[in-house]
Amino acid sequence: MLRTEAAQNCPTPPTRRRRRRSPIIAAAAAGALIFTGLAVAPAQAAHPEVSLPGSDFEIDTDANLKVDDPAPSIDWANVIENRQADLATGSGDDSFGQGAKEDTAVPTVVDGSIPPNKSDLLNFGTYLEESAAGDFLHMFWHRVQEPNGTTNMDFEFNQSETLSGNNVTPLRTEGDILIQYDLSQGGTNPQLFVAYWLTDGTFNPPNPDQTVTTANCVSSNAFPCWGLRANLTSSGDATGSINTTAIPAAESDGLSSTNPVSARTFGEATVDFSAIVGDDECVSFGSAYLKSRSSDSFTAALKDFIRPADVDLTNCAKVIIHKETDPDGDTTSFDYTTQLVTQDDGTSPGFSLTDGGTQEYDNVFFGTDLTVTESAPPAGWSLIDIDCSASVGVTVGPADISLATGTVTFDLDDADDVLECTYTNQAKGTVIVEKVTNDGFGPFDFTSGTLPDAAFTLTTTAAGSAGKDSNTYANLTPGTYDVSETVPANWNLVSETCDDASDPQSISLSAGETVTCTFVNEREKGSIKIVKTRKHAASGPGDHPHANVTFTVTGGNLSQGIVVQTNASGIACVPNLVVSALVGNYTVTETVPTGYVALSTNPQTAAVSESAADCSNTPAGATKTFENMPLTNLTVSVDSQIDGGTASTIDCDAEADPPFEATTNANGDGSLTKSNLQPGTYTCVIVIDP
Template sequence: MDGNLKVDTAGHLDWANVAQAGGNDLASGSGDDSLKGAEQDPVPDITDGSMGIVDGSIPPSKSDLKSFGVYLEPDSPGFLHMFWVRVQDPSGTTNMDFEFNQKRCFTGDTSGCSSNGSTPMRTAGDLLITYNLSSGGTSVSLWLHRWVTSGGNVCEDSQEGGTATSGSAVPVGGGCWNVGVNLTSSGAATGSINTAAIPASETDGLSTTGFDPRTFGEASVDLSSVFGTSCFALGGVYLKSRSSDTFTSALKDFIAPAPVNISNCGSLKIIKKDDAGSFLGGVKFKLFRDDGDGIAELGTNDVQLKADGTAGAFECVTTSTNGTGNCIWSGLTFAKYWVQETFLPTGYTIVGDNPRLVTVNSTTQVVVNITNNRAPASLKVKKEDDLGNPLKDAVFTLYTDNAPLGPANPRDAANVDTITTFTCTTDVTGVCTISNILPAGPYWVVETTTPSGYTTAADQHVVLALGQAGDITATPFVNPRQHKVIVIVCHEGTNTLAASHVTIDSSQKTSLGTGATLPSGVTEAALCGLGGASYGGINNHPTKTATIAVGSEAHP
């Protein structure tokens, strides 16, 4: 508070560089208007409790107003700045009343006007901030009053700050300003008045001649001391002057209401997604107002809230359409809140703190983005031969099954179904597990590497859910053993085995020779007597070329 309107320090705020709400009074003289009665006086001919309007000039030596302004400096929750300008310094005390109303009554919106057509109807929770300065003094006293209509409240008496027994009860069916709170003494507000003349160049265009000493005053109020525990929004403000420092003294001049937007009503919305960025439905949340200590005491010191911000049980559910569903809370006063995730679908895990603490400190909706990680699936497979023996070193790979889906439609690797990086290799037990499978859905399990000497098994189709530990070892992949060629060379004269070099596909081996260990009961003569593909008359140790084609009667 510097008692002027100019920006004294670069980068700072003052009236000259902010967009304030406010207005100018009618010109002094017979065309000016004023109020009749006092702040607490009923007006018999106006049933809504509004004050009467009279025409004519302000009495001499009283506060004839010229202008006023209001500026809300946002913060957590912010500061409310006010100024007033009057025609001259009266001989007595300075008493200005800034009235803030929830209903609106000004050009462009007369929806909340009282029957006098100039001031708004008062509503429980409206605010009155009084600016009081003794004659010749510089120490401003600022008081806060609330309009009350019931609930055991007491009306302010003639001296601001009266006790609960000094004032009168709220009139039945009416209302009054309650006992005031001294904002100045509590450190919640400060004010000043200009002690020297302000040149016209420093009046922010409000005057062409400048301001005389003690004709400009300003005040700042910490909004945390103004906002109560209930959500409310103020839509208009106007300025009044009083004849003395007695709260019940006569009202004098006023400047018509101007629109403002001062509110402690916030809202909160949850948007739920998975780690792939898809909206996630079916997740449930609760909201609790922190009691100010930042410690989660849900349901005890921290009160649970319904969707409208009032106390009560409420559990919202998100949808996959927008990740929000009905997880929106309105009517939240500026405070800290605990967001608790109470249920999430199978296959997802919570990321970060639960509950988590969020802050609502403005009328801008707070959007809480919460992610749930998808739990990857796994799949256990088994590999064996046609005798049930486990096979090592078989590699299995998942293929994503795209439409047309299996298992009725076989895998189409060339055009539709795509290979993934999810693989495993069987161990000596013939078993391996494919891990960290995402996303969930249909897959083909394909044997992409087959052990030597075995035929590749057919594909298998699976559908995996998030977090599922799939196991298809009960239906193992079977690799039939392939065919074997045994070459026996016999000496026809002796019916004995003759060791000989045999080469098939560049692999050379030596056949059994005479004296080799044979199975019990099997003789060399018996082997040499076998028929089938038997060729005789081969003399003089020649090299012969053979072609072997596995017949159709062989096991596949």
Template structure:
């Protein structure tokens, strides 16, 4: 079995110039050959099955394991019975089917092919069923039918070579009235009247005459309402025993996943300025009305389509009608700047991927340093020349006693003071930065912290005998320890004692003179 992913292609304005007979619909570059084949016969931009990556499914080989529909199964049977080994070759034993979407729904086409083991006698009928749901029914093989599913019917009456194509829609309980696509020029098709050698079959194997057929249907026939999203996630091919729609179903090629839609999607990847995934960002689509492009304006209208990024920083807005849109970040994760709008051109059966970067917001800490200074008057006064360190960066207070640190990511920081000599400083302070700010803001909107320095004093008490050697003294200040210049402890025959590093306060000193 060979399976490939379907690819949506944008059509060129002109159709390929055919050098051999084709029945392709106007506007298509896909070769629906008068004598159906698989290879590309014309120059670019012509394409054929051998040059595209269609979704392709092979049937189980003929024999006891080949699936077929059980007795009594008809097209209107919502859940047909499935049996093995019930299809003899003369009953249109199927081999392959393929699906390829070309372009979008306004100008595009759905191309199909089928192949079978041999040309049966009599009427040949192939039906391509397209299901919106890929959930399996109770038979475990065919998908659950949903109202709006489609059946494209490929009829070759009485051994004919020119197929007639029609389409029916599932009503919820039966297939509705058929619409003839061939007569309305919405579809075309052909079969091979000559054999196809294996070397020209793109892996499908050699085909004898009348065992390969192809068809082309305008996507607008599948999606008649351009304002309603619709899509099909599974498809399969089956055969009927006669041209009567109520005839028994015979062989089928099991369903394969497809992605055929008149809508697209927008995938959003959200990161911060470090490249880390960012969750919790909501994005909303705005319809970009004329004039298209430029920047989002008052004429552009909001839609109800939105998504919110998950832990991996991604989300997808699905079922977006083809058209021009603005993708707008409408909820921004805390402590991040909102990303600019981005324009998206959405096409059918395709997903646009956009990456948005939300820079982390930055804050600032303004440090104010004050001191007591009697000569300058009462109260606190700016203290210049004091060093502070935040996040490994050191700054010095200016004449106004201030030092400012910015470009700080949101979070908690420790502010450390290098206490100047002869002052009592303060311990480190923790500051939480949670406001977007810059040191140059006016007015300043960031975090603030104040450190107060207390100047230190020293007391020197001096004793001197007026008669040399006549008296001795001891000097003591309550609660203080003297620090003599030589660094030795004070004794009981002091002539001078110094007590230093004193904060403002009241001190009591006693001098005892011994005559």
């Protein structure tokens, strides 16, 4: 554990989880490092170092900026650090004034020269090394010349980037860190300490020895304040050095262009980052700045400072989940569960997203086999893609993504890790098959090679939409579908259309689309053709068309008879009759005109089959011919010129039954009339008897 500078008789908070521990550094000698309870050789033994074990960064016994050992060793010269330069030395330089101290939340900034022997600052830099052994925070300071007396360099790391009232330094937030780099007078072995900014009694530092009461304030008994500092050097969580010899300008990594960097004007340090921020709370620092004190008293007035530089220091990684839907713009909500822990509440968070939405967690603790899972999609949706290619520092291969469960499995072990995945869901579609009959009703069979039913029957109950039948196929994956009707005998398929203009045999179903395909049938129709002829002497021998003769058609599906008359050509056409195969035969009855006798069978039976409405192709079974014969009235009379002078008998067609005969009355006059005689030869015998 870290050791505080002053012991306090306070209860010890629960021990917090630590990612790793470093051995305690006791002393350093050329070629070897000696640690309390453990002897460990430096990472590279080519020259003396006091680097922390696990770190590849060279903290040289005689501090410098160049890389002295082979890879994987690193030093300031081959990393890209956050570096900030001070304002030019002289009257244009700024400093803290009016007695500003470390506990001054908003120190006063003034202009004016800082005497070189009061640690006039030139540059500072920070760099976060991320390795399998842990994260290490490296710092350097650079001042004008070696000062006289005690020197203190304080690195302040702030979580907020919002400027305070002086418009220069950031607002302090509880948990901000102050790393103090102390060199006693004439000393070359720095001691590093850490303190935390306290605003009330709720903050729990990662150092178990640091309880939070006003008694923990370093220089006052009231919040806000810097808490009691912990010795990072003694606990083995930090190391540092200064340059005891001059650094050539060519090896200064740009700190000096011509002159060497004088001895004791450059110092560097490494701090185990997890040791100062802990492993069970996410901490992010957005800015850092350097300040100096010329006294080892914490309450001494601050001197020079270098304005804050932006940094990005964190002990947590980031998870970003995006949601896309097909079709775009859908408002359906999709639920997610996770197996990861964030700083927000210490539990695995869940969330919901709609199309175009993003859930971002920038405070996810490191871990292995972490998961994000989309719950079973709502009805009518399917998960079609999980794309994690935008992730940074996180390897997500095909084996780590399961579309079946909606789960991504991943590891986070670096502050720069970003898991960024896009979940794409596709709305399923619906195909509705409708059956409508324009007339009649009945069952109709359908087949499909792609719908869930390979064969099905739809049965209409009446003509028109009121009697329609339909099947609905929902939750279909977008694609191409087909449906066909097996048209029954004696029915016609008059139309098959889909409301999206698709062909029913190739229905293009998009995500979220409902396509209705309607099949319209009607019964086959035919006509009865009536041919009417007559004998007519004046028109010549043979049969002649007979106009204006009335016929009545009954039977079939007719609720009442259809009455028609023949035209000038002796033709009457009765169209749009349902075929007899469906409704039975029809009866054609002639109303025989007065003065005629029917020579043909009357009525006649017609079997209607499909034919044209104009009777142009009416088959024989529905073509009916009626022939009539005109009738004649025959009258034979005798008139006795002498009243009663003669008596006569008339006998025509004596073979007829009854006999066709007559006798004159007493005056000798008489006649015989025979009506409705068909054409023929008639013989009459008249006997006049005087």
